[in-house]
Amino acid sequence: MSGFAKPLKIALGLAVIAALIVVPMNFNRYGLFILSQWAVMSIAAMGLNLTLGYAGQVSLAQGAFVGIGAYAAAIMTTHGWPLPAAIVVAIALSFAVGWVLGYPALRVQHHYLAFVTLAFSTLAFLVFRNESWLTGGIYGISNIPRPHIFGIATNKPLPFYYVCLGSLAIVSLAVWWLIRSPWGRAFMALRENPLRAQSLGVDTRRYTLMAFAIGSALGGVAGALYAPLTQYIDPVPFNLSLSLDLLMMVIVGGAGFYFGPFLGAMIAVLLPEWLRFTEGYYLMLYAVAVMLLLIWSPTGILGILDRAMAARRTKAASALRAVAKSRLETVQ
Amino acid sequence: MSAVLEVTNIKKNFGGISAVDGVSFDVREGEILGLIGPNGCGKSTLFNCILGQLTPSGGEVKLDGKLVTGLRPSELNKLGVSRTFQLLQVFPKLSVRENLILAGQEHQGNMASRLVGRSDAGLTEAANQMIGFFKLDHLADEPAGGLSYGQQKLLDAAMAFMGGPRLVLLDEPAGGVNPSMLSDLKERLVAINREKNATFVVIEHNMEFVMSLCSRVMVMAEGKVLAMGRPDEVRKNPAVIEAYLGH
Numbered sequence: 365m366s367g368f369a370k371p372l373k374i375a376l377g378l379a380v381i382a383a384l385i386v387v388p389m390n391f392n393r394y395g396l397f398i399l400s401q402w403a404v405m406s407i408a409a410m411g412l413n414l415t416l417g418y419a420g421q422v423s424l425a426q427g428a429f430v431g432i433g434a435y436a437a438a439i440m441t442t443h444g445w446p447l448p449a450a451i452v453v454a455i456a457l458s459f460a461v462g463w464v465l466g467y468p469a470l471r472v473q474h475h476y477l478a479f480v481t482l483a484f485s486t487l488a489f490l491v492f493r494n495e496s497w498l499t500g501g502i503y504g505i506s507n508i509p510r511p512h513i514f515g516i517a518t519n520k521p522l523p524f525y526y527v528c529l530g531s532l533a534i535v536s537l538a539v540w541w542l543i544r545s546p547w548g549r550a551f552m553a554l555r556e557n558p559l560r561a562q563s564l565g566v567d568t569r570r571y572t573l574m575a576f577a578i579g580s581a582l583g584g585v586a587g588a589l590y591a592p593l594t595q596y597i598d599p600v601p602f603n604l605s606l607s608l609d610l611l612m613m614v615i616v617g618g619a620g621f622y623f624g625p626f627l628g629a630m631i632a633v634l635l636p637e638w639l640r641f642t643e644g645y646y647l648m649l650y651a652v653a654v655m656l657l658l659i660w661s662p663t664g665i666l667g668i669l670d671r672a673m674a675a676r677r678t679k680a681a682s683a684l685r686a687v688a689k690s691r692l693e694t695v696q
Numbered sequence: 697m698s699a700v701l702e703v704t705n706i707k708k709n710f711g712g713i714s715a716v717d718g719v720s721f722d723v724r725e726g727e728i729l730g731l732i733g734p735n736g737c738g739k740s741t742l743f744n745c746i747l748g749q750l751t752p753s754g755g756e757v758k759l760d761g762k763l764v765t766g767l768r769p770s771e772l773n774k775l776g777v778s779r780t781f782q783l784l785q786v787f788p789k790l791s792v793r794e795n796l797i798l799a800g801q802e803h804q805g806n807m808a809s810r811l812v813g814r815s816d817a818g819l820t821e822a823a824n825q826m827i828g829f830f831k832l833d834h835l836a837d838e839p840a841g842g843l844s845y846g847q848q849k850l851l852d853a854a855m856a857f858m859g860g861p862r863l864v865l866l867d868e869p870a871g872g873v874n875p876s877m878l879s880d881l882k883e884r885l886v887a888i889n890r891e892k893n894a895t896f897v898v899i900e901h902n903m904e905f906v907m908s909l910c911s912r913v914m915v916m917a918e919g920k921v922l923a924m925g926r927p928d929e930v931r932k933n934p935a936v937i938e939a940y941l942g943h
Binding site: 542547553557559561562563566567568569 | 789
């Protein structure tokens with residue numbers, strides 16, 4: 365994104381934020397639901413982008429953490445606890461479980477790690493489904509209340525959309541801070557070259573566990589918002605396919621790019637709506653589009669932009685060199 | 697002169713093969729010790745055992761008289777032991793400057809301060825100095841993966857010095873570096889050795905480089921120490937000549 369001038373970038377960012385606040389005011393219930401879902405999935409995908417995109421640790425379990433967060437929020441808020449308290453518990457719980465899930469990553473990597481996290485995903489689903497004393501089993505939990513924020517009821521779709529958008533804003537700032545801190549650099553070091561990182565004093569064990577724990581905690585935040593958004597949860601939305609969807613959001617948007625998850629979640633959540641007119645063909649079109657994208661640019665949509673910028677810089681640099689060379693020749 | 701590093705009877709077996717077979721030596725404060733020997737004689741394995749990248753099958757390593765065998769590489773690095781690698785080991789997608797900032801960041805503050813503190817922790821200045829010192833100025837903002845082999849070797853060496861180490865183990869720093877860059881590298885190593893009082897152990901096949909840089913040279917063959925002494929002594933040692941030239 366470095367090709368844009370800074371004021372232009374800020375103006376663009378403010379315009380997007382203003383649009384996200386103003387435009388949905390006229391949306392109907394369904395439009396607001398879809399947009400709220402985009403905000404929630406962006407949060408979960410941002411967590412996975414941290415674990416996978418920045419720290420390079422493959423996880424097929426992000427959907428399970430959304431589930432853990434959702435059940436924590438559903439159980440607590442239906443027992444009279446306020447949502448913020450439930451979010452804190454969801455963060456703590458998914459952080460702790462994510463930390464433990466990080467331990468296999470200290471021993472295995474790549475597809476082996478994918479299998480370990482896949483197994484965890486299945487395990488979490490079975491717990492949601494079978495432990496009905498806690499989770500309501502296949503009947504799920506219904507009548508999940510939406511919170512009062514500063515005394516304002518958010519039962520209606522628009523106020524709750526703002527709750528989701530506000531949460532997305534807070535998470536985005538926190539992640540921005542994190543990836544620009546030395547931690548973010550250490551995460552990238554894990555991805556790029558763990559051997560070198562170790563010999564430079566980077567405690568690769570601790571950073572690997574942190575990458576899992578923080579990424580998972582964001583999955584938990586997303587889940588804790590998902591429960592009051594749908595107001596009813598059962599185990600099905602949190603099965604392996606959610607983990608795969610989130611993985612695809614990160615990859616399609618651009619793994620390791622800050623704005624990748626926003627874009628990936630937008631495509632995954634909104635594209636089905638836009639392709640609705642194609643009826644039964646939607647999934648096929650989506651699948652073909654994803655395949656073509658990844659053949660063209662394995663680094664996702666933002667990867668295309670990144671390559672274009674790099675090409676422009678190279679062109680500018682070689683133009684400069686050509687000028688310098690011609691000057692040299694004139695001197696001679 | 698006191699010993700910075702004392703290595704006693706280090707052994708490393710891989711299956712039935714003993715790659716390092718009871719090596720003992722010490723490294724004196726402020727010296728540049730050369731480590732030479734035919735390919736496969738256990739030099740890099742010895743380095744990896746000293747640095748905690750491999751767990752030795754036996755023996756002990758002492759740093760300033762304190763036992764450090766079994767410490768992790770990151771822990772040893774924080775005690776002031778740094779290294780370079782035989783093969784290129786940089787962070788290819790990060791810029792040269794970011795590589796160097798990363799190389800220094802874990803030596804400042806703690807985990808908490810690295811999360812909430814300033815993003816570069818004041819390291820940009822140190823990184824820029826290192827960039828100037830190794831003449832990488834024009835490449836500072838380039839991704840490290842785009843540099844030439846020799847430039848990446850220089851960057852790798854620069855990274856090893858970012859944390860202000862007391863002891864640096866260099867694994868073939870001259871390999872693949874062109875002659876003019878090589879004399880630059882040597883000049884810089886000597887400067888850091890004198891000014892910062894850093895102690896070096898250098899594995900190298902380039903005899904001219906080793907003999908002119910090092911105050912002492914240790915020769916290894918088949919996992920054992922064959923000879924140790926001043927460069928001119930070692931060069932005349934019949935056992936060394938035999939190991940290198942064969943019968």
